[in-house]
Amino acid sequence: MRHRRPFVAGNWKMNPATVAEAVALARAIVLATAQARVVEIAIAPPAVALLAVRDAIAASDVTLAVQDVHEHEKGAYTGGISAAMLRGIVTYVIVGHSEVRRDRGDTDARVNAKLRRALDAGLRPILCVGEMLEVRHSGRADEFVRGQVRAALSDVAMGQASRVTIAYEPIWAIGTGVPAHGEDARTTIAAAREEVGVLFGAATAHAVRMLYGGSVTGESIAEFAEQPGIDGALVGGASLVSDEFARICAAVGVARTRA
């Protein structure tokens, strides 16, 4: 079976303040991560900076992601960006981020529609799933995450599922400075992988990359990168600091080399 390439994606959210700063950050990340060759690295700047950042990273191995996509193909959706518009600009599309679920009312059904649009356009979705703290405390986190995976991958064609990356991001760990425990992330990610297996078979379950996200730093990454079945990280705050982001990428590479 083919080995999954480790993967670190940086979600810049609504940062930095200007397109010029986004270009400068992208250049700094290219320089800082130049050694981390075993790891695939993606950055997701704000949509308005995508073209400028694409040009800034063109000569590097760093790939580009968008933070969201519209669930419809085209039409009267003011402010929307369709998957087809992103073709040729980005490789990855983040879908189902908990901030989008929370702030823009994305339901599981809408996340599913976005994910399928992305796949149909030849893009690679990074599907975010993760539970609230009450769900974790009630002991139902794995079951909840399996349900999100099942809903998001509904009606995805067998041949397309392995192009999805799943990021397990417990909501209570995002931006709080309190990451999950590595062992909990490992078991929930194993449950998500098992669900992919139920839906698409063992080979696809093996092929799908699984990331951990939630307050990952250069310090905390080792706890996750060394867990079997965790292929890297989706990084928010720490992806805005090139050296810190590079530390995370390097740690993921080292963990893979040791595995």
Ligand code: PEP
């Ligand atoms: C995220 O928003 O995807 C994320 C993981 O954020 P942070 O690393 O800041 O917790």
